[in-house]
Amino acid sequence: GKGTTTTLIDFYSVDVLDRLYNAIDTIMNALKGTSFKGDLWLGETSSTYDGGTKLYSQSYVAGFMWLDNLGFSAYHHKKVFRQDFVGKNYSLLDENNDPLPDYWLSLLHKQLVGRKVLRVEGALEKGRQVRVYAHCAKSPHPKGS
Numbered sequence: 001g002k003g004t005t006t007t008l009i010d011f012y013s014v015d016v017l018d019r020l021y022n023a024i025d026t027i028m029n030a031l032k033g034t035s036f037k038g039d040l041w042l043g044e045t046s047s048t049y050d051g052g053t054k055l056y057s058q059s060y061v062a063g064f065m066w067l068d069n070l071g072f073s074a075y076h077h078k079k080v081f082r083q084d085f086v087g088k089n090y091s092l093l094d095e096n097n098d099p100l101p102d103y104w105l106s107l108l109h110k111q112l113v114g115r116k117v118l119r120v121e122g123a124l125e126k127g128r129q130v131r132v133y134a135h136c137a138k139s140p141h142p143k144g145s
């Protein structure tokens with residue numbers, strides 16, 4: 001939602017988290033029956049638009065939405081991009097170039113999570129209160145990690 005009207009609850013609301021599902025469903029349905037064979041990339045996945053929500057977009061509560069975006073997007077997209085690296089309430093770095101929580105979540109995700117996405121029963125269903133995604137670990141972690 002709009003940064004000036006988004007509330008704390010919106011960052012972990014099932015209805016708000018499902019907005020990405022709805023958008024991806026729309027895109028996937030539009031591509032059915034076309035000759036498109038390329039990779040899908042996802043951008044503009046900030047927690048709120050119009051600069052983000054002061055205090056919340058830069059906190060760990062925004063991580064629920066960011067990690068859900070990363071987990072769900074892995075089923076359909078090859079690349080996920082952040083809109084702002086520095087400068088807005090939803091950026092990865094603050095005005096002093098100090099890392100914010102989503103930076104650390106992104107770094108951990110990049111270092112630990114491999115490309116192989118495992119099937120989780122119900123992971124692609126809307127309205128889930130608990131969201132679980134599974135991936136193989138990234139090398140050099142041992143098999144079974």
